Amino acid sequence: MFAVVKIAGQQFRVQEGQSLYVPHLQAKSGDKLEFSEVLLVDNNGSLSVGTDVKAVVKAEVLNEFVQDDKVIAFKMKRRKGFRKKHGHRTQFTQIKIESIA
Template sequence: MFAVVKIAGQQFKVQEGQNLYVPHLEGNAGDKVELNEVLLVDRDGTIEAGASVKSTVKAEIVNALVQGDKVIAFKMKRRKGFRKKHGHRTHYTQIKIESIA
């Protein structure tokens, strides 16, 4: 049994018991989260998609803040003395899928 869930504009294929890194969600470690935007559910070969899906996915926050890899954007114009360095690390939340109901 699996489901396709939309979280912060991205789609994730989830199964029960799966750990997953999603864009940062509000909450602390141990909090329960309900994901209501379910796009598709497969129950033992029976597929529900679109408006007919009435399921919710329940998850638990395992780690509230995980930082991604460092990304550097470096701009330079040769012979002009122009150099600009800008970087960031994307924030993620680690969740564990508990049930698809």
């Protein structure tokens, strides 16, 4: 059984017991979350899509703040002396899917 869930503006394909990284959520470690915006549910071959879906995905926050590797954006124009360096680290929240009901 799997579901496609919309979390923080992004779609994720989730299964029970799966651990995944989602965009940073305002939740503490150990908090229980419910995601009601379920777009698709596959229950042993029977698909429910759109308004037919009556499922809720329940998850637990494992780690409230995880940072990705640093990404560097470097711009340079040769022979002009122009160099610009920007960098960032994307922030995530690690959650574990408990149930799809």
